[in-house]
Amino acid sequence: MTTNRRTLLLAAALAAPTVKTAWGQGRVTLKLGHLANEQNVWHRACLKLAEEAAALSNGRIEVQVFPNDTLGREMDLINGMQLGTADMTITGETLQNWAPLASLLAVPYAVTSIQQMDAVAGGPIGQQIAAEIVTRARVRPLGYFARGPRNLTANRAIRTPDELNGLRLRVPNVPLFVSVWQALGARPTPMAFGEVFTSLQNGTIDGQENPLALIRSANFNEVQRFVNVTEHVWSWIYVAISERRWQAMSAADREALTEAMRRTQAYERGLFTEDERNLEAELKAKGMTFVPSDQQAFAAKARPASIAGVRAEAKPLLEQMLATRA
Structure with a gap:
């Protein structure tokens, strides 16, 4: 290459606009994909996270939020986060595929109140x-959102485990849920969620269990008369970032994102509390009757199956969780 050619290339490079690295002090763009729709509390909270992150970083951090699995399903996003091809998602007990302790996010009656x-x-x-x-999943929880407690719907009031009396109950395909409901006296049947309404309608099953948000969105009020307030699973779900992305960020941007998540978590709690009240009122208006259950009786009968159903590595921590109920 001639001297004149080198001079021209250098001049062009110096004249071109400077592009800062994505993970230095320049702009940081994080794509956050999740499964919820635009009306969901989690999505609204994620928009708050984007707002707070931008404000706290003087506009350096842009969190782009993609609802409805538009960036991919949860497992796809987790795999991408581990490889460095995806940034953020909302995830929970799915992480037990890598980290056994994540199974503790949804153990029946391990947690019995939001407090x-x-x-x-x-x-x-x-x-x-x-x-x-x-360490094991290579994604970093930044904070957590509340999840509505799971309740049992049926066409009869059920206040104690004895009143289950072999109730044919749809459950997700989770072995722990199957064993716990068997121990409680029901006849649990794993079934895809999309099949539940028709199965309730034609009498293949007698009941199902889910948070109020899903009971409403699936229109179970049309085929179920009672919400038996068992609250058998209180759980949380993480807003998580790829550990690769996190390690590549500057200390200042990590601090800004952490504070943004702290504020977002408090904001989400307010949305969650209001949403649960509204869901109960709406389902009552649609004709469903809420029946208080003897949650202590359910919890006591479920405990042996809950402990037996978790992996050995998680049992000591589960015992500690159970002790916090005292």
Whole structure:
């Protein structure tokens, strides 16, 4: 290459606009994909996260939010986060595929109130779970959102485990859920969610269990008369970032994103509390009757099956969770 040619190339490079690296002090773009729709509390909270992250970083951090699995399903996103091809998602017990302690996010009657959930998720137990997720799954929980408790719907009131009396109950294909409901006295039947309404309608099953949001969105009020308030699973779900992305960020941007998540978590709690009240009122208006259940009786009968159903590595921490109920 001639001297004149080198001079021209250097001049062109100096004249071109400077492009800062994505993970230096320049602009940081994070794509956050999740499964919820635009009306969901989680999606609205993620938009708040984007707003706070931009404000706290003087516009350096842009969180782009993609609902409805438009970036891919949960497992696809987790795999991408591990490889460095995806940035963020909302995820929970699915992480047990890599980190056994993540199974503790949804153990029946391990947590029996939102206050206990906060004590667990935000305390030393939650820190141990999150640390294992970082080490083994290579994704980093930034904070957590509340999930509505799962309740049992049926066409009869059920206040105690004895009143289950062989109820044919749809459950997700989760072995722990099957064993716990068997121990409680039901006849659990794993079934895809899309088949539940028709199965309730034609009498193939007698009941199902889900949070109020899904009971409403699936129109189960049309085929079920009672919401039996068992609240048998209180759980949380993480907003997580790829550990590769996190390690590549500057200390200042990590601090900004952490504070943005802290504010978002508090914001989401307000949305969640209001949403649960509205869901109950709406389902009652649609004709469903809410029946208080003897949750202590359910919890006591479920406990042996819950402990037996988790992996050996998770049992000591589950015992600690159960002790926080006292």
